[in-house]
Amino acid sequence: MxxxxxxxxxxxxxxxxxxxxxxxxxxxxxxxxxxxxxxxxxxxxxxxxxxxxxxxxxxxxxxxxxxxxxxxxxxxxxxxxxxxxxxxxxxxxxxxxxxxxxxxxxxxxxxxxxxxxxxxxxxxxxxxxxxxxxxxxxxxxxxxxxxxxxxxxxxxxxxxxxxxHLLEELVQERTQELTQQKAELSRQKEELQMALNELRAAQDQLVQREKLASLGELTAGIAHEIQNPLNFVNNFSEVSVDLLEELREERTRPAPQRDAELEEELLSDLVQNLSKIQHHGQRASGIVRSMLQHSRSSTGQREPTDLNALAEEYLRLSYHGLRAKDKSFNASFEAELDPSLPPVSVVGQDIGRVLLNLFNNAFYAVQQRQQAEREKDTLVGLAYRPFVKVTTRQTPIGVEIIVADNGTGVPDELQQKIFQPFFTTKPSGSGTGLGLSLSYEIITKGHNGTMQVDSIEGKGTTFTILLPAV
The missing domain is CATH 1.20.58 (Methane Monooxygenase Hydroxylase; Chain G, domain 1)
Structure with missing residues (x-):
């Protein structure tokens, strides 16, 4: 090898x-x-x-x-x-x-x-x-x-x-921390949910109290509005009784002595009186029905509603309600209503509450200014005349409702807060501070509309509501 x-x-x-x-x-x-x-x-x-x-x-x-x-x-x-x-x-x-x-x-x-x-x-x-x-x-x-x-x-x-391995340990530790945090968050969530439920219950109570308070303010106005048709009913009833007695006497006479023209005239007067009694009775019934609807919880169901009739009715009721509390208070009010305005699909109870709240605030503002002007004891003050006006009109984009007064007005720095819950310029105990906030919510959220305020301190306030065409 x-x-x-x-x-x-x-x-x-x-x-x-x-x-x-x-x-x-x-x-x-x-x-x-x-x-x-x-x-x-x-x-x-x-x-x-x-x-x-x-x-x-x-x-x-x-x-x-x-x-x-x-x-x-x-x-x-x-x-x-x-x-x-x-x-x-x-x-x-x-x-x-x-x-x-x-x-x-x-x-x-x-x-x-x-x-x-x-x-x-x-x-x-x-x-x-x-x-x-x-x-x-x-x-x-x-x-x-x-x-x-x-x-x-x-x-x-x-x-x-x-x-x-270290990362896994950190992840495990973090997972344990997150589990504990999740349990803590769940506990806090349950506590917050309980608190929220309590707040909602309290809110519902406050809303109901606000509705009852506004209804209480209308009591005197309701009495006044119902008293007028009742007076007409009583007067026409008395006159009708006298006419019936006169007709009975005429009917008891011998045929040659009876005056047919007089009988026909008496029957015609009776028909007119009964018609007027029916009209004023229905008027009183409508007032009671409206107040019952106002006091009940809203169903949220929209129905064609005559906004002109609603605005005019609540304007009078609000005025007479305040006059019942202060006999010295007098004010002029006007309803400039668009006669061509068709029935509008809204929740009538809710819109009624909005109008009532605006009217109450307007009459309260002019009352406060009237008292302040009287205390000045000047010619300008004595010449002051409280005035509240409601206007309805059809626009290309919807229905507009304007409530204006020449009352005390709202300062500029407070106008941004005017729709906030529990905000009020009234003295303690005179208001809940929920009226305008609820009204704003009804218009903007409930009806997809807008609600704006324009006010000058010492001159007056104007609220403009726009309900979009449906």
Whole structure:
């Protein structure tokens, strides 16, 4: 056996073991590589013993070639997951091809043909040795670099694993905190819901109190409005009784003495009186029905409503209600109503409450200014005449209702707060502060309209309501 071939083969066997770390990764390969090295050493010893006869040199060398080929194959399999082994293949494959080619040529060709080219093949084999050791040195450096990269990657992965573990612990802690916070928020939500329910109940009570308060203010006005038709009913009833007595007397006379024209005139007067009694009775019934609707909870159902009749009725009721409290109070009021205004689809009870609230505020404002002007005891003050006016008119975008007065007015800094709940300019105990806020909500949210205020302190206030066309 050629000693350099044996040396290189043993070198490759042990280096491939180290490169591929077969002791840990491939124990079967590791045993095969180790026993191959021992077998080659045994063959080398036998070859040296039989060198005199020349029987084993060629065969032992070819066994080394076969071992190198198997090592190349194992290295190829290992290089799939271990990149530095690919460089090792680059060192072994050319070296193995040169050795095998040189040995085949020397074996096949006659000596006379081979000898002239022996130097070339020897040079090629020498270059093969240089090549395998040079590339192997480069592969060793590459392996160190790769191992360093692997260690850095493992260290990085370990660092990431520690960080991930730490992150998981932080997430778990945060999850526990969030769970506790969620439980706390749920408890607070329940408390807030209970508080909200209590506030809504209190709000409903305040709204109902506001409605009852406005209805209470109308009591005197209702009495006055009902008294007028009742007086007419009583008067026409008395007159009708007298007419019936006169008609009865005329009917008791003998036929020649009866005056047919007088009887017809008495019957005609009776029909007119009964018609007037019916009219004023229906008027009183309508007032009572309106007040009952005002006191009930709103159904929220829209119905065609005569806004002119609604505005005129509540304007009179509001005025007489305030006059019942203050006999010295007198005011002029006017209803400028658009006769072409058709019935409007609204919630009549709610719009009635809005108008009543605006009228009450208007008459209260002119009453306060009247008292203030009288206290001044000046000609201007004595000449002041309270006045409240309601106007309805049809516009291209809807129905407009305007309530104007020449009362005390509202300062500029308070006009932005006038629609806020519980805000009032009246003395304590004189108002709940919910009237205008409820009215604003009814118009804007309940009917998708607008409600604006324009006021000059000491001059008066104008509220403008726009109900959009449906």
């Amino acid at each position: 050629n000693f350099p071939v044996l040396g290189v083969t043993l070198f490759l066997l042990f280096q491939v073991r180290t490169f591929l770390n077969t002791r840990e990764r491939k124990p079967t390969w590791d045993r095969w590589l180790t026993w191959s090295a021992y077998g080659l050493i045994g063959l080398f010893v036998l070859d040296q013993i039989g060198e005199a006869n020349g029987k084993f040199e060629i065969r032992a060398t070819w066994v080394a070639y076969v071992v190198i080929a198997i090592v190349i194959y194992l290295t190829y399999i290992g290089s799939r997951r271990y990149p530095p082994a690919r460089t090792l293949l680059l060192a072994m494959v050319p070296f193995w091809l040169v050795l095998v080619t040189s040995s085949l040529v020397k074996l096949v060709l006659p000596t006379s043909v081979f000898n002239p080219y022996s130097n070339f093949f020897e040079s090629a084999v020498g270059f093969g040795y240089v090549w395998v050791f040079s590339i192997f040195f480069f592969a060793s450096r590459q392996r160190k670099t790769y191992r360093k990269e692997v260690e850095e990657r493992k260290e990085k992965e370990e660092q990431e694993r520690r960080e991930r």
